[in-house]
Amino acid sequence: xxxxxxxxxxxxxxxxxxxxxxxxxxxxxxxxxxxxxxxxxxxxxxxxxxxxxxxxxxxxxxxxxxxxxxxxxxxxxxxxxxxxxxxxxxxxxxxxxxxxxxxxxxxxxxxxxxxxxxxxxxxxxxxxxxxxxxxxxxxxxxxxxxxxxxxxxxxxxxxxxxxxxxxxxxxxxxxxxxxxxxxxxxxxxxxxxxxxxxxxxxxxxxxxxxxxxxxxxxxxxxxxx
Numbered sequence: 001x002x003x004x005x006x007x008x009x010x011x012x013x014x015x016x017x018x019x020x021x022x023x024x025x026x027x028x029x030x031x032x033x034x035x036x037x038x039x040x041x042x043x044x045x046x047x048x049x050x051x052x053x054x055x056x057x058x059x060x061x062x063x064x065x066x067x068x069x070x071x072x073x074x075x076x077x078x079x080x081x082x083x084x085x086x087x088x089x090x091x092x093x094x095x096x097x098x099x100x101x102x103x104x105x106x107x108x109x110x111x112x113x114x115x116x117x118x119x120x121x122x123x124x125x126x127x128x129x130x131x132x133x134x135x136x137x138x139x140x141x142x143x144x145x146x147x148x149x150x151x152x153x154x155x156x157x158x159x160x161x162x163x164x165x166x167x168x169x170x171x172x173x174x175x176x177x178x179x180x181x182x183x184x185x186x187x188x189x190x191x192x193x194x195x196x197x198x199x200x201x202x203x204x205x206x207x208x209x210x211x212x213x214x215x216x217x218x219x220x221x222x223x224x225x
Contacts, residue, residue, distance in 0.1 A: 004064065005060060005063065005064055007054045007055055007057075007060055008054070010055055010059070010060040010063045010064070011054065011055050013063055013067060014038065014049070014055065014059070014063050017063070017066070018038065018204070022041070022070075023038050023039070023040055023041075023066075024038060024039045025037075025038050025049065025051075025131070025161075025204070026038075026039065027160070027161050028046075034160060035048060036048070036049055036050050036051070036161065037049055038059070040062065040066055043062075047059045047062060051133075051202075087197055087198070087199055088197065088198035088199075088201060088216060088217050089195075089197055089216045089217065090179060090195070090196040090197060090198065090216075090217040090219065091216055091217060091218040091219055091220070092105055092106070092179075092193075092195070092196060092219055093105070093106035093219065093220060094106060100143070102143050102192045103192060103194075104187060104192075105183040105187060105193055106220075107180075107183070107184075109219075109220060110180050113173065113176045113177065113180060113219075114177065114180070116173055117170075117173035117174065117176070117177045120164075120165060120166035120169060120170045120173055121164065121165050121166065121170070124165035124166040124167070124170060125165075126165070128165050128166050128167040128170065129163060129164070129165055129205075130163070130164055130165075130166075130167065130170065130171055130203055130204065130205045131161055131162065131163050131164075131203070131204045132159075132161070132162055132164060132171055132174060132175075132201070132202065132203045132204075133158075133159060133160060133161040133162070133200075133201075133202045134159050134175070134198050134199065134200055134201040134202065135156055135157065135158050135159070135198070135199040135200050136156070136157045136159060136178060136179070136182055136196060136197075136198060136199075137154055137155070137156050137196070137197045137198075137199050138154070138155045138157070138182055138186065138193060138195075138196045138197075139152060139153075139154050139193070139194045139195045139196070140152065140153055140154070140155055140186055140191045140192070140193060140194075141191065141192040141193075141194055142190070142191055142192075143190050143191065143192050152194070155186075156199075157182065159178055161202075162174070167205070171203055172217075175198060175217060176217070176219065179196055179217070179219070182196065183196075198217060
């Protein structure tokens with residue numbers, strides 16, 4: 001059937017369907033590329049869908065057809081907006097190196113965080129599955145002998161949609177793992193990390209939205225405020 005929805009309108013309707021679990025949003029790797037797609041009930045076809053782009057006409061028509069055939073009870077069901085957080089500050093600790101006139105990210109508890117993350121993935125039930133996607137913005141300062149020659153830049157790294165286990169705690173540990181990877185990678189290349197922020201955090205729990213209310217990533221505390 002021909003769709004009466006515009007592409008932006010169809011995208012909004014699709015997000016509602018994903019949020020309530022009526023439509024599944026997943027990813028798969030083909031060759032070296034990661035593809036994102038949605039699947040509808042009673043339809044084995046995978047429809048390509050990137051949350052950062054407009055949908056295709058084919059997917060728009062499918063959404064219209066699905067909405068038209070949905071029972072009234074489902075159509076009237078209230079859905080929650082997917083969890084989106086603009087910015088999370090990362091609470092890092094630094095060790096000052098007077099000899100090299102620079103700071104290093106404190107790594108004392110990194111092995112503990114890594115163990116906890118792997119344990120959550122190995123021993124959590126499947127019903128704790130979540131999908132998470134976000135950007136890491138990291139402020140980098142090149143270390144030089146002359147302080148006046150030290151330049152800074154903000155690097156932006158996309159952590160694409162990843163399926164993890166462990167519920168809210170698994171999400172926290174996954175974010176910590178990615179932060180640790182960034183610190184290890186850049187500090188080993190003669191660069192000083194001055195701050196890190198998490199941008200556009202999107203978390204979706206299996207069948208329902210995962211409620212998040214923390215506003216800061218505390219690397220060394222037990223709470224995410």
